[in-house]
Structures are given as C-alpha cells and as structure tokens.
Amino acid sequence: MRKIDVCPTPELLHLYQLEGKIAVVVDVLRATSCMTTAFAHGVAKIIPVALLEECRDLQCQGYIAAAERDAKKAEGFDLDNSPFSYMDSKLAGKTIAVTTTNGTMAITKSRAAEKVIIGSFLNKKAIVEYLRNSPNDVVVVCAGWKGKVNLEDMLFAGSVVCGLKGDFxxxxxxxxxxxxxxxxxxxxxxxxxxxxxxVRRLHGLGLTKDIEFCLREDVYNVVPILDGEVLIKL
Amino acid sequence: MRKIDVCPTPELLHLYQLEGKIAVVVDVLRATSCMTTAFAHGVAKIIPVALLEECRDLQCQGYIAAAERDAKKAEGFDLDNSPFSYMDSKLAGKTIAVTTTNGTMAITKSRAAEKVIIGSFLNKKAIVEYLRNSPNDVVVVCAGWKGKVNLEDMLFAGSVVCGLKGDFxxxxxxxxxxxxxxxxxxxxxxxxxxxxxxVRRLHGLGLTKDIEFCLREDVYNVVPILDGEVLIKL
Structure with missing residues (x-):
C-alpha cells in the first residue's frame, strides 16, 4: 500500500525522505492558493524563488514579479499575494516570478522529490485525484510560518489524508x-x-476576503507541477 | 495575560524563546512518565543526560543508570524505560542517571528556560496547578520521536493548554x-x-501495560524540576 506522510513545516523536511515520492507543497494563506488561481486564469509559468533579490533579478529580465514579506507586498514589485490579483486576463500566457515568506521556500526545499505539485483548498479535488492515480508515496509539505507549524496548512494536509485514506x-x-x-x-x-x-494577522491587514476565498474547496481543476525550476499547469 | 506555547518537537526549539519562561518537557511514552513515577516512589535525584556515554560514565561513578534506545533497554545498564521499573522501594533516596531516545535530549535542550519542569499525564494536575500559580509564560516542549512530531506528546500538551486556557x-x-x-x-x-x-512500536515490544499506565491522569502529586543539571522533586 502506498504511504502518505505530512511534514508540518519545511524546518523538519530533513527528517523526511522525499526521493521517489510526490511532494504536495501547501501554503493555504496564501501562496499556493494564488498559484492555483493564476494557472486557472491562464498564467503560463510561475518561477518560484526563495529570495527577494532573485525575484528582483527576474523582474529586471522582464518577467512580471510578485513578492510578499510578512503578508504585505514587497516594495517595487508588480503583484502582491492575494488570489484576487491573479484573476486578471492580462496575465494569460505570461510567466510570473514569485517569492513569498514561506511558500516559495517550501517549494525550493522540496526539489528532492520525484514530483512537486502545488496544493490548496481551491484545487484539492484535482490534487487528490492526481495522487490517487499516481504510483508514488506522498509527502504533504506544509509551508508553515517562519519555520513554525500553522493551522491552515495542517488543515489542508488533513483534508488530503482524509481524501486518500482508503488507498494510502x-x-x-x-x-x-x-x-x-x-x-x-x-x-x-x-x-x-x-x-x-x-488569520488574525490577515484580518488585521483587512484581508478577510482573501481568507474566505482561500478556504473554498474545489474551485479550480488545475494541478500545478514543478518542471525543472519552473511551475507549469499539468 | 500570560501566554502558553507548544513546541511540537525539540527540532523546532530554536524558534521558541525560552528565556524567562517555564518549559514543561514531556515524553509521555515513556521518559517523563518514568521520572514522575520515580519521584513519587522516593527517588531523590535524576540526572538526565543526552548521550549513552555520559550515562555510562555516571554508572561507573556509582550511580544507578537507566538507558533506553529505540524503546529498548540499552545493554549494560541497570534500568529500562518502563514506569513499573521505578515502583521499587530499593530506589528510595537514590540518584539515577537517565538517558532516553528523545526525552532526556528535550530536557537538556530546554535549559535556557527560567525553570524546566517534567510533565506527564500521571502528574498533569500538579503541573497545571504549578503553572497557574507561577507568574511566567509557558512553553510545553514535546520530546517527539527522533525529531518528528508525535501524537502522545501533542495530546499531553493539549491537555495542559486546556487546563490553563482561562488564565493563559x-x-x-x-x-x-x-x-x-x-x-x-x-x-x-x-x-x-x-x-x-x-504506540504500535510499543505494542510490538509487548509494552501494552506501559501505554495504558502512561495515559492515566493525575496519579501522582509531584512536580519534578531541574535544579542545575539535576532533577529534584519540588
């Protein structure tokens, strides 16, 4: 029987064996919800980078650049970390460079896996179906908050475990x-x-609408997957 | 209002500020349950050490030595890691050196705290009372299993949070x-x-009786506390 594990924060990723497995990276509030929304609205590629400087370099090369730190848009970048910012027909066909406080680092740290896919409540059903039809063991990698465990990513991880528990x-x-x-x-x-x-942090920044949207299930039927250094839609 | 945090594994302890706080170290199965039982049965002092070699050195100096690795007694030591081994009147007044896979390391890593106390279900009520009557913030430090999060220590941490949630x-x-x-x-x-x-690991080793005992609540009214390098009964 295949196995499913949950890594509650990237800070513990060294304790998990990723080789040969599918890593599902999740940062519900809000990085992976944004990525899912972006692909559902026609974005062609997303380049996840860990550092602000890398993101700025890509912006200088002509890419659209999205950067968030401490839940706010970093100065000088094109896009913030709200899913509503990605519901824009002008982004269709484009490549976006993205860096966020937790989510993009979780992606770059998960590269040892056979495949890295991007999960959120918005595409949960698509993710569960994809995993059920793949032969590999699974590790859900929660992005957490600055190394600590957070509730929303564990909640999503639990929903994937729930969806797969007969098969894994x-x-x-x-x-x-x-x-x-x-x-x-x-x-x-x-x-x-x-x-x-x-959630309290985002409410404080007036982002209640984002929270409610990011907790909606099965809105988009897309599976973003890492292809080399770049995310594409499967 | 005082605050209570939970560090789910010692591997994440660098993310928690312990200075000025009380650290409650817990390894329900079985290190801190054994320590609680030992003090309730008259043991005078426990010297927690992280390494087998340190424990062996203390044994050579004449101390009773308890050592567990991978849930089994390490070869050449006097005591294992079962609470029933500490219900022995011959141990009254004695000092025991102890090393275990997870629990003793969690204690040695928590020394930056103002006070380090030892929790288990067996002395939960005594711990909650002690914390309620102390002015400090609290971090419950779960010993986990080889760096990963485990269920039983999170369960105990949750019971302490539950017991204190009006005051913290x-x-x-x-x-x-x-x-x-x-x-x-x-x-x-x-x-x-x-x-x-x-639990499955311990069942496999025939230690079902230990599990059942370690999940009993409020059996002993003792608060083990770190005094320098040594645990004593408060």
Whole structure:
C-alpha cells in the first residue's frame, strides 16, 4: 500500500525522505492558493524563488514579479499575494516570478522529490485525484510560518489524508494529527480558523476576503507541477 | 495575560524563546512518565543526560543508570524505560542517571528556560496547578520521536493548554492544534492513541501495560524540576 506522510513545516523536511515520492507543497494563506488561481486564469509559468533579490533579478529580465514579506507586498514589485490579483486576463500566457515568506521556500526545499505539485483548498479535488492515480508515496509539505507549524496548512494536509485514506497508509503521527484537525474543522473551516495566528494577522491587514476565498474547496481543476525550476499547469 | 506555547518537537526549539519562561518537557511514552513515577516512589535525584556515554560514565561513578534506545533497554545498564521499573522501594533516596531516545535530549535542550519542569499525564494536575500559580509564560516542549512530531506528546500538551486556557492566552498555532487533538481524544485516549506510530512500536515490544499506565491522569502529586543539571522533586 502506498504511504502518505505530512511534514508540518519545511524546518523538519530533513527528517523526511522525499526521493521517489510526490511532494504536495501547501501554503493555504496564501501562496499556493494564488498559484492555483493564476494557472486557472491562464498564467503560463510561475518561477518560484526563495529570495527577494532573485525575484528582483527576474523582474529586471522582464518577467512580471510578485513578492510578499510578512503578508504585505514587497516594495517595487508588480503583484502582491492575494488570489484576487491573479484573476486578471492580462496575465494569460505570461510567466510570473514569485517569492513569498514561506511558500516559495517550501517549494525550493522540496526539489528532492520525484514530483512537486502545488496544493490548496481551491484545487484539492484535482490534487487528490492526481495522487490517487499516481504510483508514488506522498509527502504533504506544509509551508508553515517562519519555520513554525500553522493551522491552515495542517488543515489542508488533513483534508488530503482524509481524501486518500482508503488507498494510502497513514503511518506518520503528523499525518494522523492533521487528519484529526481536519475532522474537527471540516464542517465550518472559516469559524474554526478564526483563532489561528495567521488569520488574525490577515484580518488585521483587512484581508478577510482573501481568507474566505482561500478556504473554498474545489474551485479550480488545475494541478500545478514543478518542471525543472519552473511551475507549469499539468 | 500570560501566554502558553507548544513546541511540537525539540527540532523546532530554536524558534521558541525560552528565556524567562517555564518549559514543561514531556515524553509521555515513556521518559517523563518514568521520572514522575520515580519521584513519587522516593527517588531523590535524576540526572538526565543526552548521550549513552555520559550515562555510562555516571554508572561507573556509582550511580544507578537507566538507558533506553529505540524503546529498548540499552545493554549494560541497570534500568529500562518502563514506569513499573521505578515502583521499587530499593530506589528510595537514590540518584539515577537517565538517558532516553528523545526525552532526556528535550530536557537538556530546554535549559535556557527560567525553570524546566517534567510533565506527564500521571502528574498533569500538579503541573497545571504549578503553572497557574507561577507568574511566567509557558512553553510545553514535546520530546517527539527522533525529531518528528508525535501524537502522545501533542495530546499531553493539549491537555495542559486546556487546563490553563482561562488564565493563559493561546497564541501559537501549535498550541491550538494540540488543544484540538486533546479535545478530540479526551474521552478515550487509549482508543484514540491506538493508531499512533509509537504506540504500535510499543505494542510490538509487548509494552501494552506501559501505554495504558502512561495515559492515566493525575496519579501522582509531584512536580519534578531541574535544579542545575539535576532533577529534584519540588
């Protein structure tokens, strides 16, 4: 039987064996929700980079550049980290360079995996279907917040474990914990998430609309996947 | 309002500020349950050490030495890591040197805290009372398993958060996650724990009795506390 594990933060990724597995990178609030939204609206490629400087270099080379730090748009860049900014027909066919506080680093740290795909509630069903039809073991890599565990990514991880539990063995206690959190929250995720640290941070910045959108399930039928250094739509 | 955080594994301890706080170190299965049991049965001091070699040196100096690796007693030592081994009147008044796979390392890594106390379900009520009557913020440090998060320590952390939530602010998502896990499990912890990786490991070694004992709540009214390099009973 295939196995599913959950790595609760990239800070623990060295303890997980990624070789031969599919890594599902998730940063629900908001990096991977933005990426999913971008591909659903016709963006051709996304270049995830860990550092602001790399993103600025790509901007200088002519790419559209999106940069977020501490939940805010970094100065001098073209796009912020709100999914609504990616619902723009002018972005269709374009390549976007992206750096965020947690999400892009989680992607670049997951490159040892056989495949790296991008998950969010917005494309959860597409992700679960893709994993069910692949022969590989799975590690859900939660982006967390500056190395710490966060609730929203564990919640998503739990929803993937829940969706796959008939077909995959749940061996890891983090995966069990994520599943329990999802089971407790699934009937009212917005209410459930109200106490989380990042939700409070985003509410404080007036981003309530973003939170509600990022917790919607199965809005887009896309599976973003890493192809070399670049994300494309499968 | 005082704050309570949960560090889900010592591997993430560098992300938590311990200075001025009380660290509650927990390794439910079984190191901190053994320590609690030992003090309740009259042991005078426990010297927690991270390495087998240090423990062997202390044994050579005449101390009783307990050593566990991978859930089994390490060869050549006096005691294993079962709470039942510490219910022995011959140990009363003695000093024991202890090293375990996860628990003792979590203690030695927590020394930056103002105070380090030892928690387990067996002395949970005593720990909660002690914390409620202390002025400090609290970090529950879960020992985990070889750097990864485990269910039983998160469960205990959640029970402490639950016990203190009127008096302490729960700011950290790990603390919220732990609380949710405890809320889901509290009415039948043994059944709930059946799927956890370490419970399966211990069952495989015939240690079911240990698991059941370690999940019993409020058996002993003791608070073990670190005094320099040595644990004593408060």
């Amino acid at each position: 063995a749940v061996e890891d206690d983090s995966a069990l914990s994520a599943l329990m959190i999802y089971e407790a929250a699934k009937y009212n995720m917005i209410k459930f998430m109200a106490g989380s640290s990042h | 602010a729960v700011e950290d998502d790990s603390a919220l996650s732990a609380l949710m896990i405890y809320e889901a499990a509290k009415y039948n912890m043994i059944k709930f724990m059946a799927g956890s990786s370490h």
